[in-house]
Amino acid sequence: MDLPDQITIKEVGPRDGLQNEKKEISTEDKIEWINQLSESGLSYIEITSFVHPKWIPQLKDAVEVAKSINRKEGVTYAALVPNMKGLERALEADVDEVSIFMSASETHNKKNINKSIEETYPVLKEVVTGAKEAKKTVRGYVSTVFGCPYEGPVDENQVVDVCERLFDMGIDELSLGDTIGVANPRQVHEFLCKMEHVLLKDQIALHFHDTRGMALANTATALQLGYHTFDGSLGGLGGCPYAKGATGNLATDDLVHMIHEMGIDTGIDLDRLTEAGFFIQDKIGKPLPSKQMQVRAKE
Amino acid sequence: MDLPDQITIKEVGPRDGLQNEKKEISTEDKIEWINQLSESGLSYIEITSFVHPKWIPQLKDAVEVAKSINRKEGVTYAALVPNMKGLERALEADVDEVSIFMSASETHNKKNINKSIEETYPVLKEVVTGAKEAKKTVRGYVSTVFGCPYEGPVDENQVVDVCERLFDMGIDELSLGDTIGVANPRQVHEFLCKMEHVLLKDQIALHFHDTRGMALANTATALQLGYHTFDGSLGGLGGCPYAKGATGNLATDDLVHMIHEMGIDTGIDLDRLTEAGFFIQDKIGKPLPSKQMQVRAKE
Numbered sequence: 001m002d003l004p005d006q007i008t009i010k011e012v013g014p015r016d017g018l019q020n021e022k023k024e025i026s027t028e029d030k031i032e033w034i035n036q037l038s039e040s041g042l043s044y045i046e047i048t049s050f051v052h053p054k055w056i057p058q059l060k061d062a063v064e065v066a067k068s069i070n071r072k073e074g075v076t077y078a079a080l081v082p083n084m085k086g087l088e089r090a091l092e093a094d095v096d097e098v099s100i101f102m103s104a105s106e107t108h109n110k111k112n113i114n115k116s117i118e119e120t121y122p123v124l125k126e127v128v129t130g131a132k133e134a135k136k137t138v139r140g141y142v143s144t145v146f147g148c149p150y151e152g153p154v155d156e157n158q159v160v161d162v163c164e165r166l167f168d169m170g171i172d173e174l175s176l177g178d179t180i181g182v183a184n185p186r187q188v189h190e191f192l193c194k195m196e197h198v199l200l201k202d203q204i205a206l207h208f209h210d211t212r213g214m215a216l217a218n219t220a221t222a223l224q225l226g227y228h229t230f231d232g233s234l235g236g237l238g239g240c241p242y243a244k245g246a247t248g249n250l251a252t253d254d255l256v257h258m259i260h261e262m263g264i265d266t267g268i269d270l271d272r273l274t275e276a277g278f279f280i281q282d283k284i285g286k287p288l289p290s291k292q293m294q295v296r297a298k299e
Numbered sequence: 300m301d302l303p304d305q306i307t308i309k310e311v312g313p314r315d316g317l318q319n320e321k322k323e324i325s326t327e328d329k330i331e332w333i334n335q336l337s338e339s340g341l342s343y344i345e346i347t348s349f350v351h352p353k354w355i356p357q358l359k360d361a362v363e364v365a366k367s368i369n370r371k372e373g374v375t376y377a378a379l380v381p382n383m384k385g386l387e388r389a390l391e392a393d394v395d396e397v398s399i400f401m402s403a404s405e406t407h408n409k410k411n412i413n414k415s416i417e418e419t420y421p422v423l424k425e426v427v428t429g430a431k432e433a434k435k436t437v438r439g440y441v442s443t444v445f446g447c448p449y450e451g452p453v454d455e456n457q458v459v460d461v462c463e464r465l466f467d468m469g470i471d472e473l474s475l476g477d478t479i480g481v482a483n484p485r486q487v488h489e490f491l492c493k494m495e496h497v498l499l500k501d502q503i504a505l506h507f508h509d510t511r512g513m514a515l516a517n518t519a520t521a522l523q524l525g526y527h528t529f530d531g532s533l534g535g536l537g538g539c540p541y542a543k544g545a546t547g548n549l550a551t552d553d554l555v556h557m558i559h560e561m562g563i564d565t566g567i568d569l570d571r572l573t574e575a576g577f578f579i580q581d582k583i584g585k586p587l588p589s590k591q592m593q594v595r596a597k598e
Contacts, residue, residue: 001488184560185519189300213509213553213590214560217516220484246593254512261483261513291512294545 006265007228010044010175010205011037011252013280014065015080015099017237019049019056020248021284027061029283031068036276037234038072041268046078046099050086066093078139082113083123087130098131100124100171101141104159105148108179112143121165128169137173140166141207145176146183146191149242156191160198173203175231178218180242181211185221192225205229208250210289211240215250216258223264230255235277235288251290253277305564306527309343309474309504310336310551312579313364314379316536318348318355319547320583326360328582330367335575336533337371340567345377345398349385365392377438381412382422386429397430399423399470400440403458404447407478411442420464427468436472439465440506444475445482445490448541455490459497472502474530477517479541480510484520491524504528507549509588510539514549515557522563529554534576534587550589552576 014034018025025033030048037045047069053060062079071077078097081090090098102120103109109117124140131138144151145159163174183191188206195204206222206229208215219230232252240248253274256266274292281288313333317324324332329347336344346368352359361378370376377396380389389397401419402408408416423439430437443450444458462473482490487505494503505521505528507514518529531551539547555567573591580587 001485003485182560184557186300186302186561210512211590211594212556213512213515213550214557216512217519217557220516220520240594243594245596247590251512257511258483258513258516261481262485291510291546295510295539295542297544 001224003223003262003264004226004228006267007223007230007259008043009252009256009259009266009268010046010229010231011042011234012046012207012231012249013037013233013235013237013252015046015049015059016249017233018058020238020241021058023284024058025283027064027068030061030065033276033280033283034065034069036272036279038070038075040273040276041266042273043074043267044076044078046080047095049080050089051080051082052085063089063093066090066095081127081131084126084130087127091134091136095136097137097139098127099139099141100127100166101143102162103143103148103179104162105144105151105154107150108144108148111150117162124166125169128171132170138171140171140174141177142166142174143177143179146178146187147180149180156194160195163199167203173205173229174199175205175207177207178209181209181215181240181248183208183218184214185217188218188221189225192222192227201226205231207231209240210236210247210250211243216254219250219255219258223262232256234273235281235290235293237280237284237288247289251288251292253290253292257292300523302522302561302563303525303527305566306522306529306558307342308551308555308558308565308567309345309528309530310341310533311345311506311530311548312336312532312534312536312551314345314348314358315548316532316534317357319537319540320357322583323357324579324582326363326367329360329364332575332579332582333364333368335571335578337369337374339572339575340565341572342373342566343375343377345379346394348379349388350379350381351384362388362392365389365394380426380430383425383429386426390433390435394435396436396438397426398438398440399426399465400442401461402442402447402478403461404443404450404453406449407443407447410449416461423465424468427470431469437470439470439473440476441465441473442476442478445477445486446479448479455493459494462498466498466502472504472528473498474504474506476506477508480508480514480539480547482507482517483513484516487517487520488524491521491526500525504530506530508539509535509546509549510542515553518549518554518557522561531555533572534580534589534592536579536583536587546588550587550591552589552591556591
């Protein structure tokens with residue numbers, strides 16, 4: 001098996017995880033949790049979202065969280081930004097990186113952003129330009145890459161088109177999202193093989209969801225093709241908004257565990273990471289779906 | 300991706316799943332459940348165990364279950380048999396196939412069978428010979444192939460030696476068990492590549508546990524190497540005896556789902572299979588860990 005020696009894991013739990021949890025977490029606990037994450041060896045943490053609090057009340061304290069956490073050297077602190085108003089707040093909070101987002105499928109984009117795909121581009125372009133002027137790096141998220149909850153399969157040419165439009169704006173990295181967890185290893189293999197000729201491997205991250213249990217199988221497939229950046233949400237925090245009770249984000253701790261077992265370095269201390277998982281599980285007040293936490297809770 | 304067109308899934312839930320569940324299931328419900336499994340398109344069901352009821356009280360009704368189920372044409376009904384006394388009962392119940400079992404690691408074998416590995420062989424040899432005389436096929440299970448809860452990593456040469464000894468007895472198929480769910484895709488790849496020169500691919504089944512979430516990743520890895528027989532326990536029934544609350548057996552429905560999504564045929568109707576999963580979940584009285592059942596319960 002030809003595998004990379006080292007890969008990068010990006011933690012999106014404080015944003016992508018928390019935004020899908022109903023239980024309100026205090027600003028103090030978010031700060032404490034992010035500080036624990038910083039100490040686990042993660043090099044990238046998406047700490048919050050500057051989407052209007054009307055849409056995501058859980059993250060209404062975005063500026064305070066971003067300003068109050070300990071900024072550890074070598075760690076990139078990123079936040080989601082939907083528009084210029086969000087960018088203003090993100091720059092005020094001095095995040096290191098700005099994440100923009102859209103969907104590869106028209107219906108999901110419309111339901112999520114309330115704009116058509118074409119209408120979305122100029123808004124994102126403005127944010128990317130503003131972020132770049134402020135010397136920030138920019139990450140793009142593309143949702144529903146491997147399937148849409150409303151449209152089913154998504155045309156690969158459409159995905160490529162969206163990705164290229166985002167890179168043309170000047171983004172630094174693109175995270176390909178399996179938003180509803182339908183991707184399978186064969187599909188991931190075929191998709192990534194096609195994309196190789198269009199997208200730079202070093203600028204692509206894979207954002208798998210574990211809704212149907214295939215996230216680690218898809219990860220192993222992408223690893224074998226030389227992809228080396230993966231997103232996770234600690235403990236599997238977040239759930240799946242399309243199937244209540246089912247899993248959403250891949251658990252970072254399960255991802256890190258498999259990667260380490262495969263002899264690949266991440267720079268992360270899995271024990272400390274899992275401890276941070278138990279901290280947030282305690283605050284959320286229900287068991288998180290992570291296998292690592294289930295195994296460790298009973299040892 | 301070079302994948303087989305068709306593979307075989309073997310259902311071990313009524314034996315391997317139920318034996319690890321505390322809630323007593325009535326004989327009537329077991330029979331009904333196995334009949335539902337037969338109608339789902341499965342070609343192989345391990346229906347019970349003829350281990351002494353003192354050790355597995357849940358399966359004390361083995362003879363009655365085996366005698367009362369509907370035997371569907373084309374379906375192999377197998378049962379676990381530890382010794383000649385068990386074989387006698389199994390033959391009385393007229394099962395199609397006899398499964399024998401042992402561990403690749405000395406300590407697990409001792410704790411599970413109360414014999415050393417060397418002391419185990421003659422007992423199994425007697426069973427295999429008796430089963431063959433009665434014109435039954437025989438399956439061998441080897442546990443702790445990828446790691447032992449007591450000894451940690453298991454020497455591959457030791458595994459090969461155990462496998463060869465079982466094939467020398469005349470068994471028809473060997474199921475390689477990742478008993479505690481520690482195998483990772485790289486390990487599975489390397490192990491199976493080594494084994495190719497020793498074991499016939501057509502006589503090997505893979506029995507993965509999902510304790511750490513890697514079972515489907517390991518399955519995808521084995522599929523790419525041309526292995527085409529996999530064990531599962533519907534719904535993930537069974538739990539993990541070494542980490543209470545954690546998952547044990549890979550859920551057959553999650554396995555079938557991924558395989559189908561990858562464009563590989565199993566002959567199984569996933570809807571009917573999942574319905575049978577909800578039936579036994581209802582009898583067990585707690586949510587089973589299968590992702591398919593979580594997703595479908597909420598749709």
